[in-house]
Amino acid sequence: MSTAMQPSGTTPIYEELVEKHGDVLAATREAAEHSQLKASQALDWSDLRRRHHE
Numbered sequence: 429m430s431t432a433m434q435p436s437g438t439t440p441i442y443e444e445l446v447e448k449h450g451d452v453l454a455a456t457r458e459a460a461e462h463s464q465l466k467a468s469q470a471l472d473w474s475d476l477r478r479r480h481h482e
Contacts, residue, residue: 445452
C-alpha cells in the first residue's frame with residue numbers, strides 16, 4: 429500500500445470529479461468575485477457625492 433502524494437498535489441478523485449463536472453470550485457470563486465464587484469459598484473456612492481457638490 430502506497431501513500432505517496434500525487435506530483436501535482438491534488439488527489440486522483442478530485443481530478444476525476446473535475447473531468448466529469450468541471451472545476452466547480454474555480455467557477456464558484458469566479459462567481460463570487462463577480463458578485464463582489466457588482467455589489468461594490470452598486471454601493472459606490474462617490475459619483476453621487478461629486479454631482480451634488482458641483
